[in-house]
Amino acid sequence: xxxxxxxxxxxxxxxxxxxxxxxxxxxxxxxxxxxxxxxxxxxxxxxxxxxxxxxxxxxxxxxxxxxxxxxxxxxxxxxxxxxxxxxxxxxxxxxxxxxxxxxxxxxxxxxxxxxxxxxxxxxxxxxxxxxxxxxxxxxxxxxxxxxxxxxxxxxxxxxxxxxxxxxxxxxxxxxxxxxxxxxxxxxxxxxxxxxxxxxxxxxxxxxxxxxxxxxxxxxxxxxxxxxxxxxxxxxxxxxxxxxxxx
Amino acid sequence: xxxxxxxxxxxxxxxxxxxxxxxxxxxxxxxxxxxxxxxxxxxxxxxxxxxxxxxxxxxxxxxxxxxxxxxxxxxxxxxxxxxxxxxxxxxxxxxxxxxxxxxxxxxxxxxxxxxxxxxxxxxxxxxxxxxxxxxxxxxxxxxxxxxxxxxxxxxxxxxxxxxxxxxxxxxxxxxxxxxxxxxxxxxxxxxxxxxxxxxxxxxxxxxxxxxxxxxxxxxxxxxxxxxxxxxxxxxxxxxxxxxxxxxxxxxxxx
Numbered sequence: 001x002x003x004x005x006x007x008x009x010x011x012x013x014x015x016x017x018x019x020x021x022x023x024x025x026x027x028x029x030x031x032x033x034x035x036x037x038x039x040x041x042x043x044x045x046x047x048x049x050x051x052x053x054x055x056x057x058x059x060x061x062x063x064x065x066x067x068x069x070x071x072x073x074x075x076x077x078x079x080x081x082x083x084x085x086x087x088x089x090x091x092x093x094x095x096x097x098x099x100x101x102x103x104x105x106x107x108x109x110x111x112x113x114x115x116x117x118x119x120x121x122x123x124x125x126x127x128x129x130x131x132x133x134x135x136x137x138x139x140x141x142x143x144x145x146x147x148x149x150x151x152x153x154x155x156x157x158x159x160x161x162x163x164x165x166x167x168x169x170x171x172x173x174x175x176x177x178x179x180x181x182x183x184x185x186x187x188x189x190x191x192x193x194x195x196x197x198x199x200x201x202x203x204x205x206x207x208x209x210x211x212x213x214x215x216x217x218x219x220x221x222x223x224x225x226x227x228x229x230x231x232x233x234x235x236x237x238x239x240x241x242x243x244x245x246x
Numbered sequence: 247x248x249x250x251x252x253x254x255x256x257x258x259x260x261x262x263x264x265x266x267x268x269x270x271x272x273x274x275x276x277x278x279x280x281x282x283x284x285x286x287x288x289x290x291x292x293x294x295x296x297x298x299x300x301x302x303x304x305x306x307x308x309x310x311x312x313x314x315x316x317x318x319x320x321x322x323x324x325x326x327x328x329x330x331x332x333x334x335x336x337x338x339x340x341x342x343x344x345x346x347x348x349x350x351x352x353x354x355x356x357x358x359x360x361x362x363x364x365x366x367x368x369x370x371x372x373x374x375x376x377x378x379x380x381x382x383x384x385x386x387x388x389x390x391x392x393x394x395x396x397x398x399x400x401x402x403x404x405x406x407x408x409x410x411x412x413x414x415x416x417x418x419x420x421x422x423x424x425x426x427x428x429x430x431x432x433x434x435x436x437x438x439x440x441x442x443x444x445x446x447x448x449x450x451x452x453x454x455x456x457x458x459x460x461x462x463x464x465x466x467x468x469x470x471x472x473x474x475x476x477x478x479x480x481x482x483x484x485x486x487x488x489x490x491x492x493x494x495x496x497x498x499x500x
Contacts, residue, residue, distance in 0.1 A: 004343035085254035090262045096479030098434075100442050100453070101472050104460030108468065109282045180350060188354040192442045193457070199354070206358035214358055218351075225350030 030211040039216030047201070048220065055197035056224075058114050059179075059186040062121025067178045069122070070129025071171060077130070078137025079155070079163060091130075099124035099185055103193050113196065117189045124185045125178040132177070136170035137163055169240040176232040183225055198224075284465040292466035293473060301455075302474065309451035310478070312368070313440035316375025320432055324380045325425060328387020329413065332421075342388070349385060353378030353435055354442060361446075371443040378439045379432035386428020390421030423494050430486045437482065441475065452478070 012032050019031025030038075042048040073091075077084035099120055106119040140163055148158040164171075190199025198221050205214035266286050272278045273285040284292075296302035331337050357374055364370035394417055402412045441453035448454070456471035 003339045007340050007344050008347075082254060085251070086257045086261050089258040090265055092480075093262055093476070096483055097472060097476035098438050098441055098479055100438050100445075101456060101475040103442075103445070104456045104468055105282075105472065108460045108463065108465065183350075184352040184354070187352045188438075188442060191354050191357055192445050202355060202358040206362045209362075211362060214362065218355055218359065221355050222348065222351040225352065226347055229350045 030215055034212040035215040035219070038210070038212035039220065042201075042213060042216060048217070051196070051198045051201040051217075052220070052224070054114075055117075055183070055186050055190065055199065058117035058189075058197065059121055059182040061114070062118040062186065063125050063175070063179055063182040065118065066122035066125025066182070067129045067175055070126040070131075070178070071133045071174065073126070074130040074133025074174075075137050075159060075163065078134040078140075079159065084134070095127055100188060100192065103189055106189075107193055112194055116194050117186050117197070120189050121182045121185045124181050128177045128181060129174045132170055132174035133167065136167040136174075140166045169236070172236050172240065176229075176236060179228060179232060180225070183228060187221060281463055281465060284469055288466040289469035289473065293470035296467070296470060302470075304450060305452045305455050305471075306474065306478065308449060309437075309440050309444065309453065312371050312444070312449070312451070313375060313436045316372045316440070317379055317433055317436040319372070319376035320379040320383055320436065321429060323376070324383030324428070324432065325387050328384045328425070329391055329417070331384075332388040332391025333413075333417070338388070338392070345381075345385060345388075349381065353381070353439060357443065357446065366447040368449065371440070371447060371449065374443050375436045375439045379436040382431040382435060383425070383428040386431070387421065387425050390424025390428075391417055393424070394420045426490050426493055430490070433482060433486060434479075437479065 016031045016033060019029055019034070039048070073087075077087060102120050102123055103116075106116040110116040110119060144162050144166060145158075148162045153161065186197065187199040187202075190197040191203055192199075194200065198217060202214055202217045202221070205211075205217060269283065270286045273280055273283045273288075293302070296305075331341055353374075356377055360370045360374045360377075364373060398416050398420070399412070402416055407415070440451070443449075444451040444453040445457045452471055452475055456468050456475075459465070459467035459471060
């Protein structure tokens with residue numbers, strides 16, 4: 001545990017020393033105490049929280065839309081072999097498009113604002129959700145499906161009483177991975193083109209030559225990503241201890 | 247192939263054609279404004295025009311060129327340091343927690359830092375691509391090396407293998423699947439970063455092209471660019487899948 005801290009602490013100290021000593025004179029130079037002060041300032045005047053809220057809201061709505069589409073398609077493709085095969089070429093035609101390639105299109109359609117980020121995030125979140133759900137649904141034990149057939153359940157009841165309860169832990173995994181993607185894509189869209197949120201705050205700090213504020217936002221973004229990942233992992237362990245988590 | 251599978255494969259292509267027809271109809275009938283959604287035929291005409299006047303090739307070469315240079319740096323550094331860190335439990339205890347903390351940081355978040363330090367230059371772009379795609383490769387290599395079966399090392403000791411032999415004949419073969427998964431992810435990241443960095447700078451490339459097309463409300467060119475990027479992603483995936491099968495062939499015998 002102690003050894004884990006050696007590297008970050010000594011790097012911070014070195015950075016502080018080099019920055020304070022004035023060995024390097026530059027507009028881009030900053031040091032940890034200045035970064036901390038800038039971060040505290042941005043936190044107190046509310047600008048950081050506002051940017052955070054804009055990013056989180058975009059990421060969350062995009063995640064819900066994209067994850068929802070991905071889970072629905074995944075469940076459908078997992079339950080029906082015919083649907084899976086019929087949809088394959090269409091899915092494989094769209095899936096390789098890098099999500100960032102849709103930034104200009106989203107900008108054209110939605111203009112600047114939430115819609116643009118949400119659209120790109122949703123597109124990016126479809127794929128991890130689809131693949132994990134489809135794989136999980138395919139692995140639902142054959143015996144359960146035979147029970148469904150024996151009971152002559154329609155596909156809606158089969159989906160909700162047999163298939164979904166069996167794959168709930170996998171759906172959570174799908175959402176967890178998609179959530180990571182959502183945050184990354186949201187920040188990326190904001191950095192690239194959309195003038196709002198944490199990504200834009202990073203760019204503004206850079207353009208106005210405020211390295212201390214820029215590093216403060218960078219660390220904040222990293223912290224949010226880490227907390228999101230950590231929190232969802234913990235939640236998954238708590239919620240699904242009775243299931244085997246792959 | 248059974249008759250059913252054959253029919254479904256044909257059907258799959260028909261489904262895609264139906265989607266394209268729907269797109270064409272939506273656009274031609276002005277159900278969706280042409281400003282956003284050009285007819286399919288216009289998009290492919292624009293694509294063909296770009297092929298003919300050579301601008302497409304230039305854009306592809308620009309984007310993939312920067313992508314590959316940055317990616318190559320990432321592979322060398324990521325695999326090299328990954329081996330060093332993965333092989334030593336002591337080094338790992340010092341470095342791994344810091345790396346785990348950096349893992350969820352969006353690769354694009356370092357773009358402002360890079361611009362501040364290097365300006366809107368080609369060096370900045372290469373640096374961002376290399377730095378961003380380094381992480382998945384580095385972390386996967388550490389993971390792969392770390393999980394080498396310990397008894398293999400004991401065996402190597404009894405056989406008195408040199409450390410070079412240990413790496414080439416024990417560590418690398420058993421870590422290759424992990425490393426390759428990281429390299430593959432790294433390549434995806436490098437394409438994404440190549441596209442967005444050129445959107446932000448003035449370099450010629452696919453990303454800059456589509457952003458320019460969107461700004462001038464030229465939706466056929468925009469869609470032509472998105473189609474090209476999709477095809478590029480497809481080709482990259484196909485190459486990586488072939489390479490993966492080739493490199494891990496020995497495992498399938500077990």
